Amino acid sequence: MQSLSKDKLIIQSLDVFDIRFPTSKEFIGSDAMHTNPDYSCAYVVLKTNCQGLEGHGLTFTLGKGTEVIVSSIEAQRELVIGKSLGEIFKDFPKFLRLLTSEPQLRWIGPEKGVVHLGTAAIVNAIWDLAAKFEEKPLWKMLVDMKPEEIVELLDFRYVTDALTKQEALEILKGLEGTKKIREEEMVRDGYPAYTTSAGWLGYSDEKVRSLCKEAISQGYNHIKIKVGQDLKEDIRRLELVRSEIGPERKLMVDANQKWEVQESIDYMKQLSKFNIWWIEEPTSPDDILGHATIATALKPLNIGVATGEQCQNRIIFKQLLQAKSISFCQPDSCRLGGVNEVLLVFLMSKKFQVPVCMHAGGVGLCEYVNHLCMFDYICVSGSLENRVTEFVDHLHEHFVNPVIMKGSRYTTPKAPGYSAELKKQSTQQFQFINSTPSK
Amino acid sequence: MQSLSKDKLIIQSLDVFDIRFPTSKEFIGSDAMHTNPDYSCAYVVLKTNCQGLEGHGLTFTLGKGTEVIVSSIEAQRELVIGKSLGEIFKDFPKFLRLLTSEPQLRWIGPEKGVVHLGTAAIVNAIWDLAAKFEEKPLWKMLVDMKPEEIVELLDFRYVTDALTKQEALEILKGLEGTKKIREEEMVRDGYPAYTTSAGWLGYSDEKVRSLCKEAISQGYNHIKIKVGQDLKEDIRRLELVRSEIGPERKLMVDANQKWEVQESIDYMKQLSKFNIWWIEEPTSPDDILGHATIATALKPLNIGVATGEQCQNRIIFKQLLQAKSISFCQPDSCRLGGVNEVLLVFLMSKKFQVPVCMHAGGVGLCEYVNHLCMFDYICVSGSLENRVTEFVDHLHEHFVNPVIMKGSRYTTPKAPGYSAELKKQSTQQFQFINSTPSK
Numbered sequence: 001m002q003s004l005s006k007d008k009l010i011i012q013s014l015d016v017f018d019i020r021f022p023t024s025k026e027f028i029g030s031d032a033m034h035t036n037p038d039y040s041c042a043y044v045v046l047k048t049n050c051q052g053l054e055g056h057g058l059t060f061t062l063g064k065g066t067e068v069i070v071s072s073i074e075a076q077r078e079l080v081i082g083k084s085l086g087e088i089f090k091d092f093p094k095f096l097r098l099l100t101s102e103p104q105l106r107w108i109g110p111e112k113g114v115v116h117l118g119t120a121a122i123v124n125a126i127w128d129l130a131a132k133f134e135e136k137p138l139w140k141m142l143v144d145m146k147p148e149e150i151v152e153l154l155d156f157r158y159v160t161d162a163l164t165k166q167e168a169l170e171i172l173k174g175l176e177g178t179k180k181i182r183e184e185e186m187v188r189d190g191y192p193a194y195t196t197s198a199g200w201l202g203y204s205d206e207k208v209r210s211l212c213k214e215a216i217s218q219g220y221n222h223i224k225i226k227v228g229q230d231l232k233e234d235i236r237r238l239e240l241v242r243s244e245i246g247p248e249r250k251l252m253v254d255a256n257q258k259w260e261v262q263e264s265i266d267y268m269k270q271l272s273k274f275n276i277w278w279i280e281e282p283t284s285p286d287d288i289l290g291h292a293t294i295a296t297a298l299k300p301l302n303i304g305v306a307t308g309e310q311c312q313n314r315i316i317f318k319q320l321l322q323a324k325s326i327s328f329c330q331p332d333s334c335r336l337g338g339v340n341e342v343l344l345v346f347l348m349s350k351k352f353q354v355p356v357c358m359h360a361g362g363v364g365l366c367e368y369v370n371h372l373c374m375f376d377y378i379c380v381s382g383s384l385e386n387r388v389t390e391f392v393d394h395l396h397e398h399f400v401n402p403v404i405m406k407g408s409r410y411t412t413p414k415a416p417g418y419s420a421e422l423k424k425q426s427t428q429q430f431q432f433i434n435s436t437p438s439k
Numbered sequence: 440m441q442s443l444s445k446d447k448l449i450i451q452s453l454d455v456f457d458i459r460f461p462t463s464k465e466f467i468g469s470d471a472m473h474t475n476p477d478y479s480c481a482y483v484v485l486k487t488n489c490q491g492l493e494g495h496g497l498t499f500t501l502g503k504g505t506e507v508i509v510s511s512i513e514a515q516r517e518l519v520i521g522k523s524l525g526e527i528f529k530d531f532p533k534f535l536r537l538l539t540s541e542p543q544l545r546w547i548g549p550e551k552g553v554v555h556l557g558t559a560a561i562v563n564a565i566w567d568l569a570a571k572f573e574e575k576p577l578w579k580m581l582v583d584m585k586p587e588e589i590v591e592l593l594d595f596r597y598v599t600d601a602l603t604k605q606e607a608l609e610i611l612k613g614l615e616g617t618k619k620i621r622e623e624e625m626v627r628d629g630y631p632a633y634t635t636s637a638g639w640l641g642y643s644d645e646k647v648r649s650l651c652k653e654a655i656s657q658g659y660n661h662i663k664i665k666v667g668q669d670l671k672e673d674i675r676r677l678e679l680v681r682s683e684i685g686p687e688r689k690l691m692v693d694a695n696q697k698w699e700v701q702e703s704i705d706y707m708k709q710l711s712k713f714n715i716w717w718i719e720e721p722t723s724p725d726d727i728l729g730h731a732t733i734a735t736a737l738k739p740l741n742i743g744v745a746t747g748e749q750c751q752n753r754i755i756f757k758q759l760l761q762a763k764s765i766s767f768c769q770p771d772s773c774r775l776g777g778v779n780e781v782l783l784v785f786l787m788s789k790k791f792q793v794p795v796c797m798h799a800g801g802v803g804l805c806e807y808v809n810h811l812c813m814f815d816y817i818c819v820s821g822s823l824e825n826r827v828t829e830f831v832d833h834l835h836e837h838f839v840n841p842v843i844m845k846g847s848r849y850t851t852p853k854a855p856g857y858s859a860e861l862k863k864q865s866t867q868q869f870q871f872i873n874s875t876p877s878k
Contacts, residue, residue, distance in 0.1 A: 035542045064514055064543035068553060071510040075503055103474045104503035110696075112725070112751065113552025114507060158723040161700040161732070257549075261600040284597040286551070286754040288727060289761055293600070312551065315725040322728055 007086030009133060010049045014080050014122070016073045017043040018066045019058075019422065020432040021363065021395055029062075029361070029394075030202040031256040032228035038063030039363045039395060040432070042070050042118065043422060044125040046080070053132060056421040057125025059117045059334040060362040066432065072118035075105060080122060085130060092340060093155035096123070100337060112312035116337050123338025124368070128418035137413040138339070139371040143183055143378050147172030150379075154344045162318045168347045175382050182378040190409030191373045192384060193391035194222030194252070196361060198241070201226045205240060212244035219407035222250040222388050224280070228258035231270060238274045247275070250388075254280040257310070261290040265297040278304040278328050285310035291325035306330050309359035313337065317345045321352035328386070332359045333368035339418075342372055346380045356381065361392035366403045367419040370410045398426035446525030448572060449488045453519050453561070455512045456482040457505045458497075458861065459871040460802065460834055468501075468800070468833075469641040470695040471667035477502030478834060479871070480802045481509050481557065482861060483564040485519070492571060495860040496564025498556045498773040499801040505871065511557035514544060519561060524569060532594035535562070535779060551751035555776050562777025563807070567857035576852040577778070578813035582622055586611030589818070593783045601757045607786045614821050621817040629848030630812045631823060632830035633661030633691070635800060637680070640665045644679060651683035658846035661689040661827050663719070667697035670709060677713045686714070689827075693719040696749070700729040704736040717743040717767050724749035730764035745769050748798035752776065756784045760791035767825070771798045772807035778857075781811055785819045795820065800831035805842045806858040809849045837865035 020040040023029055029037040040063050046055035059069060079098050088095045099119045100111050109115040131138040142150070151168045195218075198211035215223060223245055227234040234253075242251065253276055259267060264282035271279075279298065283290050285307055295305040304327030311317055313336060320326050329349045336342050349356050356376055358369040373389045381387065389410060396402035400423055401415040413419055459479040462468055468476040479502050485494035498508060518537050527534045538558045539550050548554040570577040581589070590607045634657075637650035654662060662684055666673040673692075681690065692715055698706060703721035718737065722729050724746055734744040743766030750756055752775060759765050768788045775781050788795050795815055797808040812828045820826065828849060835841035839862055840854040852858055 033540065033542065033545060037543060037546075062543040062546040064541070065511070065547040065554070068507060068510045068514055068547060072504070072507045072553070075507055101472065102503070103472065104476060104501040106473060107476075107501040107749075108504040108507060108553050108556060110724075110749065113554060114511070114547050115504070115552060117547060158699065158726060158729070161729060260597065284754050285549075286752065287597060287758065289758045290597070290600060310546075310549065313725065315723050319726065319728045 004050050005086065006089065006133065007084050008049075009053070009085040011046050011055075011080055011083050011085070011129075012049055013047040014073070014077045015045045015047070016070050016121070017045070017427060018070050018432045019043050019363075019427060019430050020063055020066060021430055023394070024063070030200050031226045031254065032201065032258040033256045034062055040066045041363045042066050042073060042121050043427065044073060044121045046125050046129055048129070053129070055125040055129025055132070057121045057123070057128055057418070058364050058420050059121040059124075060365055061117070068114055069118050069121070072114050073121060076102070076118060076122060085126075085133060088126060089130065092153045096155045096337065096340060097157070099123070111315075111337065116313060117335060119337040120334040123340065124334070124418060124420060127339045128420060132417040135416045137371065137415060138418040139374040139413060142371075142375045143179060147176055150343065153340050155340065156344070158315050159318045159344065159348065162322055163344075163348050163351055167351060171347055171350050172379060175379055178382070179378050182382065186374050186378060187412050190406050190411045191370075191377060192388045193220070193405065193408050193410055194224060194250070194388040195220050195408070196224045196254070196390060196392050198223055199225035199254075201229060208237065208240060209244055212241055216245060221408070222252065222277070224252040224254055224390075226256065227253045227271070228255040231267065234271065238271060242274055250277040251275065252278045252280060252306070255282050257281045257284055259283050261287070261293050264294045268298055268303055269301065272301040272303060276303045278306040280306040280330070281309070285312070286316070288316065288319040288323050288325055291320060292323040295325055295327065304328055306357065308332065310335065314341050314344050314348070318348055321348055321354055326354060329354045329356045330359045331356065333365060333372060339372070343375070346376045350380050355383075355386040357387055358389045360390040361394070363395050364399065364420045366391055366396065367399055367401070370403050370413055371418060373410065374412055398422055398430075443489050444525065445528065445572065446523050447488075448492070448524040450485050450494075450519055450522050450524070450568075451488055452486040453512070453516045454484045454486070455509050455560070456484070456866060457509050457871045458482050458802075458866060458869050459502055459505060460837075460869055462833070463502070469639050470665045470693065471640065471697040472695045473501055478802045479505045481505050481512060481560050482866065483512060483560045485564050485568055487568070492568070494564040494568025494571070496560045496562070496567055496857070497803045497859050498560040498563075499804055500556070507553055508557050508560070511553050512560060515541070515557060515561060524565075524572060527565060528569065531592045531779060535594045535776065536596075538562070539776060550754075550776065555752060556774060558776040559773040562779065563773070563857060563859060566778045567859060571856045574855045576810065576854060577857040578810035578852060581810075581814045582618065582817050586615055589782065592779050594779065595783070597754050598757045598783065598787065601761055602783075602787050602790055606790060610786055610789050611818060614818055617821070618817050621821065625813050625817060626851050629845050629850045630809075630816060631827050632659070632844065632847050632849055633663060633689070633827040634659050634847070635663045635693070635829060635831050637662055638664035638693075640668060647676065647679060648683055651680055655684060655688075659688075660847070661691065661716070663691040663693055663829075665695065666692045666710070667694035670706060673710065677710060681713055689716040690714065691717045691719060691745070694721050696720045696723055698722050700726070700732050703733045707737055707742055708740065711740040711742060715742045717745040719745040719769070720748070724751070725755070727755065727758040727762050727764055730759060731762040734764055734766065743767055745796065747771065749774065753780050753783050753787070757787055760787055760793055765793060768793045768795045769798045770795065772804060772811060778811070782814070785815045789819050794822075794825040796826055797828045799829040800833070802834050803838065803859045805830055805835065806838055806840070809842050809852055810857060812849065813851055837861050837869075
């Protein structure tokens with residue numbers, strides 16, 4: 001495909017699809033705040049002047065509202081059409097600002113919520129295109145880049161008080177000499193994962209028990225359970241899960257923003273006897289200072305605070321790190337504005353010595369984070385200590401290059417691109433048109 | 440109209456319009472980040488089973504992207520249709536959560552950006568309907584409510600660590616006995632305003648000079664100037680403005696998020712000789728800790744920090760107050776999720792002793808804040824010290840009940856409702872359909 005140069009490879013069209021899977025029928029993904037999700041996505045397809053070379057990118061949603069993101073992506077379309085891949089990569093921060101700071105659109109963000117979720121789908125599609133152009137899986141394309149190239153991809157706006165470009169460069173250079181060893185390790189062993197599959201609120205005791213057993217047999221050492229609807233019920237379920245997984249395995253709980261600040265502290269004190277590794281999303285994802293208060297109060301109980309899947313952008317992560325609000329950093333590959341912003345959060349986390357444990361699940365998130373956690377380990381963190389990436393075993397069958405697990409580990413993707421290409425049949429079958437499924 | 444009871448008054452339809460005024464042609468509203476705004480709004484009309492009794496509400500935008508908010512409002516429509524006014528007011532926090540925490544839509548917010556701007560238009564329309572039902576202007580309807588009624592309207596979720604319902608009640612009760620005096624004062628004298636009309640970046644020196652003269656002749660004692668594109672040019676313009684307005688009048692500058700944290704401090708040190716009352720939006724509206732750093736550094740120079748027009752919700756304001764990030768609190772009546780959330784920010788600001796100086800301008804914002812600042816003074820702050828509400832003299836001619844200024848003061852609105860009803864002719868002429876103006 002490299003017969004055409006990067007500068008001559010032009011994005012000629014941007015199509016966006018509203019894809020919805022009816023997962024709510026089986027309570028998949030049910031938690032204290034999101035009781036009936038239909039895992040969905042806004043799915044972007046970029047076509048180019050090179051026949052057969054396309055970029056596919058998505059942003060994950062819970063059903064209703066996908067059409068709002070589609071509308072936002074359509075508003076950004078004219079900013080993308082006609083650009084060459086070379087032009088974008090020559091000054092990627094400039095292109096990112098074109099998307100995030102378009103003078104009229106900026107007002108309805110900026111860099112948060114709907115518009116930023118839309119930005120992610122576009123930027124992720126461009127990375128998919130670039131990796132396909134290079135004929136490498138995304139993680140490998142990133143790993144093969146020089147530190148000097150990586151830092152030029154990042155928009156440091158609003159985070160220079162926490163991390164400068166020079167500091168980012170030094171972090172990457174520090175790992176450069178040894179990255180080959182870690183790359184071989186990842187190809188051989190894969191990246192450790194934890195599972196949320198067992199712990200959704202809507203499941204029966206029997207189902208939870210059997211899913212715990214299954215997870216253990218697959219080699220999982222970390223299990224996460226949803227909590228927050230009812231304290232007595234949570235205690236009962238945690239007893240059940242602890243009895244299944246034993247005292248040694250790590251047990252995490254996830255409140256999905258159910259609580260006030262003080263309530264989080266009081267509630268978690270009641271659960272501390274279960275030896276909880278982290279409490280995830282105790283309260284609002286916007287509450288940096290609240291999480292810091294909770295983290296301080298729970299430190300003596302050895303319970304870490306984790307959040308990130310609904311944290312809107314690098315500026316929130318910067319502050320969570322500055323304020324010591326979190327012991328585990330959980331960025332979402334689609335809520336942040338695509339690959340570039342995720343890399344910036346990796347680098348800030350490294351500087352502040354907080355392990356990254358990426359959020360995944362939904363539709364396509366596991367496919368995405370598979371690439372990203374490989375890069376984090378090989379080029380940024382250089383450590384697996386206290387690091388596990390979320391894995392949920394749903395909906396992978398719809399992808400052309402689905403994630404492949406080896407026991408409880410993510411394996412390195414082999415196919416060129418960023419793995420978010422949906423099968424044609426799935427796109428057709430689950431496309432949502434005019435408020436009714438199209439089929 | 441009260442022949443029908445509140446419980447029998449049913450919202451039967453919700454129409455939403457994309458209204459755009461071509462203000463960019465004259466550089467109106469141009470600043471360092473928003474260089475070509477077309478002042479616009481997503482405009483909601485609620486029809487009821489009582490002929491002639493409608494609710495009108497809007498959220499302000501800058502042109503492109505209004506259609507995205509329209510799409511979001513349409514996704515919320517089914518949550519509103521069929522509700523009675525009585526049902527909503529019986530448990531307003533429950534209704535607010537229905538809008539903001541709809542389990543699928545919540546993911547694409549929560550409570551921020553597009554979905555929250557949409558929520559504001561709906562909630563504001565409901566308040567307009569309620570005030571028309573009571574046959575009072577909104578400010579008067581609020582002022583006539585008992586403290587016990589007011590606090591029941593507010594959703595304290597995620598802010599109880601800063602302000603409890605009990606504390607809010609005590610604040611309101613503390614002012615209850617004297618509110619009649621302040622109400623009479625407002626009816627007689629109005630609420631003090633400041634003007635931004637003179638200071639847009641696109642204006643010529645002559646225009647700035649003549650607008651300064653005009654503002655002084657109207658009685659303004661506070662003038663705000665946009666800065667941030669070029670230091671030398673800013674210094675030149677500030678010299679010009681100071682020479683026009685004299686040394687005593689308050690001079691504020693607005694950077695519209697142009698700078699990094701350290702850059703804000705360095706830049707403002709260069710401007711401090713102009714005796715700047717506040718620097719508005721030095722950096723990202725998401726950066727609570729950054730604003731706190733800037734505030735600390737600028738305190739010795741007697742420059743206050745102000746922000747709020749792009750602060751997404753009460754949780755950000757809570758933290759700005761907790762962290763002492765701001766000396767002036769500038770909530771936006773449409774970016775927050777409507778009247779209720781604004782009242783909560785008023786109450787938190789009172790507790791933390793930070794004056795509220797509401798953001799206005801755009802389309803309809805002056806009409807809205809006129810009601811809100813009256814309530815703040817009469818029932819919450821009880822003080823005019825260091826308090827001025829923004830005023831920009833644009834686009835008022837499109838409203839059925841436009842804001843009326845007396846010199847440099849907002850006068851108390853007289854007409855029932857919340858003043859955001861657009862003239863039929865304006866709605867028709869400036870409706871934007873299928874990417875082209877409809878006319």
